[in-house]
Amino acid sequence: MLQVKSVTKEYVSPGGALRILDGVSFELERGAAVSIMGPSGSGKSTLLSILGALEPPTSGEVRLGGENPYALGERELAAFRNKQIGFVFQDHCLLPQCTVLENVLLPTLVATEQADFQAQARQLLDRVGLGPRVDHVPAQLSGGEKQRVAIARALIRQPALLLCDEPTGNLDRGNADAVADLLLELQKAQQMMLVLVTHSEKLAARAPVEYELTDGRLVRR
Ligand SMILES: Nc1ncnc2c1ncn2[C@@H]1O[C@H](COP(=O)(O)OP(=O)(O)O)[C@@H](O)[C@H]1O
Ligand SMILES: [Mg+2]
Numbered sequence: 001m002l003q004v005k006s007v008t009k010e011y012v013s014p015g016g017a018l019r020i021l022d023g024v025s026f027e028l029e030r031g032a033a034v035s036i037m038g039p040s041g042s043g044k045s046t047l048l049s050i051l052g053a054l055e056p057p058t059s060g061e062v063r064l065g066g067e068n069p070y071a072l073g074e075r076e077l078a079a080f081r082n083k084q085i086g087f088v089f090q091d092h093c094l095l096p097q098c099t100v101l102e103n104v105l106l107p108t109l110v111a112t113e114q115a116d117f118q119a120q121a122r123q124l125l126d127r128v129g130l131g132p133r134v135d136h137v138p139a140q141l142s143g144g145e146k147q148r149v150a151i152a153r154a155l156i157r158q159p160a161l162l163l164c165d166e167p168t169g170n171l172d173r174g175n176a177d178a179v180a181d182l183l184l185e186l187q188k189a190q191q192m193m194l195v196l197v198t199h200s201e202k203l204a205a206r207a208p209v210e211y212e213l214t215d216g217r218l219v220r221r
Pocket of ligand 2: 044045046165
């Protein structure tokens, strides 16, 4: 479960403190999905960073599986993030010199448990339709294919929480629909929690609960 309570975020600027988030609260049960829309600059990416244990809130609380990540030490925090949270960004953020398989295996490099990550990565790549492309490098793939690799990489540790920041923003309509189908299908199958930030009304509407971020507050649409 994800619990977000009265989260605020301020950035200090020469003109004074800028309040980006102003008391954001919501909860997500295991397997639940929400979408967040909002104008550019409204704090969507900032909120995802806070949920993703990347950036502490100015005040308020985030708990994932009962744990407050910001109370952890640096090493524990990194391990927590690596195991519990998957990210998919607008830009795929793949390493260009690494193969598709190597890119998917990146998050497992710091894993402490023993597992056949190679086999799991191949299985995931099959699942996203890239089985035959495991040895290709990103430059040999289309935009939609790269985003599929990014999804496989986000899922390789079987995270409890999947955070997507405009995951279809760089794709044409056909690819955007296909990537959205895949994301939602995998989210259901693996019972992950999903927070989906998007500019697309159509994509936002595919989440059972839709929010809008305006004036630092999260409101149901
Ligand atoms: N590290 C930072 N320092 C100062 N201001 C920031 C920082 N990160 C984001 N901001 C500001 O916070 C606001 C929200 O940004 P962001 O979360 O990226 O919005 P969105 O993703 O909704 O477009 C913007 O005005 C941005 O300039
Ligand atoms: Mg953003």
